[in-house]
Amino acid sequence: MSEMIKVGMADLKLCKAPDAVTTLGLGSCVGIAIRDPITKIGGLAHIMLPDSTQFANSGNINIPKFADTGAKELVKIIVAAGANRTRLVAKIAGGAQMFAFSSKNELTGVGQRNVEAVKKVLAELKIPILASDTGLNFGRTVEFYPETGDYIIKAVGKGVKTI
Amino acid sequence: MAKVDLNNMEGVYFDVLREIGNIGAGNATTALAQMLGTKVDMHVPKVDLLDFSQVGEAMGGEEQVMAGIYLVVEGDISGSIMFLLEKSSAKALVARLMGSDNDNPEGDFDEMELSALKEIGNIITGSYLSSLSTLTNLNIFPSPPDISIDMCGAILSVPAIEFGTLGDKMLLIATEFTDDIKLEGYFILVPDLESYDKILTSLGM
Numbered sequence: 001m002s003e004m005i006k007v008g009m010a011d012l013k014l015c016k017a018p019d020a021v022t023t024l025g026l027g028s029c030v031g032i033a034i035r036d037p038i039t040k041i042g043g044l045a046h047i048m049l050p051d052s053t054q055f056a057n058s059g060n061i062n063i064p065k066f067a068d069t070g071a072k073e074l075v076k077i078i079v080a081a082g083a084n085r086t087r088l089v090a091k092i093a094g095g096a097q098m099f100a101f102s103s104k105n106e107l108t109g110v111g112q113r114n115v116e117a118v119k120k121v122l123a124e125l126k127i128p129i130l131a132s133d134t135g136l137n138f139g140r141t142v143e144f145y146p147e148t149g150d151y152i153i154k155a156v157g158k159g160v161k162t163i
Numbered sequence: 164m165a166k167v168d169l170n171n172m173e174g175v176y177f178d179v180l181r182e183i184g185n186i187g188a189g190n191a192t193t194a195l196a197q198m199l200g201t202k203v204d205m206h207v208p209k210v211d212l213l214d215f216s217q218v219g220e221a222m223g224g225e226e227q228v229m230a231g232i233y234l235v236v237e238g239d240i241s242g243s244i245m246f247l248l249e250k251s252s253a254k255a256l257v258a259r260l261m262g263s264d265n266d267n268p269e270g271d272f273d274e275m276e277l278s279a280l281k282e283i284g285n286i287i288t289g290s291y292l293s294s295l296s297t298l299t300n301l302n303i304f305p306s307p308p309d310i311s312i313d314m315c316g317a318i319l320s321v322p323a324i325e326f327g328t329l330g331d332k333m334l335l336i337a338t339e340f341t342d343d344i345k346l347e348g349y350f351i352l353v354p355d356l357e358s359y360d361k362i363l364t365s366l367g368m
Contacts, residue, residue, distance in 0.1 A: 009323060010327065024219065025219060025316020027313070048323060139314040156228055156314055157271070
């Protein structure tokens with residue numbers, strides 16, 4: 001029996017085929033799905049903020065909350081579970097801008113900054129991004145299947161697509 | 164040293180924030196009653212400091228479609244405020260305000276309805292903020308409202324990210340309004356940490 005593993009906000013989980021892993025209602029957050037296509041070991045991280053370093057002196061860092069620390073931790077647990085580090089590939093989704101304002105608020109555009117931060121850390125880790133569905137102004141629910149690498153994206157009133 | 168650490172909120176500070184939540188929601192109810200021209204009852208709001216992962220569930224699941232009205236707050240304190248309403252409640256409320264039949268409760272909002280909903284959110288959050296302002300003697304200026312109709316998890320990611328720069332929890336005020344339709348509304352107030360201190364200091368804490 002395969003299982004659907006749920007990842008919350010600022011959370012990450014390991015997932016081995018035939019199980020699948022999901023996170024519901026991604027807004028400005030980004031869902032990073034990584035797998036090894038041979039061992040079919042993978043995982044999903046739901047990150048909220050681009051960069052942990054600006055919070056480094058505020059004590060304990062919640063690792064899955066940030067693009068940099070979250071992506072690295074996800075890779076670490078996938079490799080620890082038996083995946084080959086050099087074969088890892090990624091797909092990403094999310095990073096929407098839910099509200100349109102133009103304000104002085106520095107957090108406006110955080111979706112886009114999250115996406116850029118995720119791309120940057122994956123490039124540093126030398127993990128290719130095979131597909132992405134990011135930006136725009138709507139929320140996404142995602143399901144990732146390490147068996148096939150399918151990353152299924154559902155949005156309200158926009159149907160279902162697989163990347 | 165900041166007085167407030169959202170991850171280790173001391174009882175008395177939490178009580179103060181809860182009380183602010185109560186008063187604010189009370190004023191918002193009055194505003195709603197005036198708008199609709201009827202009597203509206205409010206249940207005692209539930210104020211919780213929740214982990215991010217729990218917030219979606221507290222509002223009926225991350226995929227629940229909701230209307231979120233969001234305003235940036237400036238002045239003596241800075242931050243933002245959001246008012247969330249389940250989609251069907253929002254539909255019913257708009258129909259009532261516009262005096263139209265709610266003949267398509269599952270349908271999308273048209274421009275006119277969106278605009279009315281924005282205004283409802285504006286009035287409700289505005290009365291909430293004005294009670295906070297009166298209570299604390301601080302100047303609080305909200306921006307024009309913006310609206311999103313989407314999965315609650317996605318809408319919530321916006322205040323969650325703002326809280327995320329402060330800590331790993333967020334303050335959620337759940338209010339149930341009743342007249343002949345039952346409305347469940349949620350307030351999320353996101354002042355920055357300095358503003359929490361200002362609020363508490365102005366209250367003599």
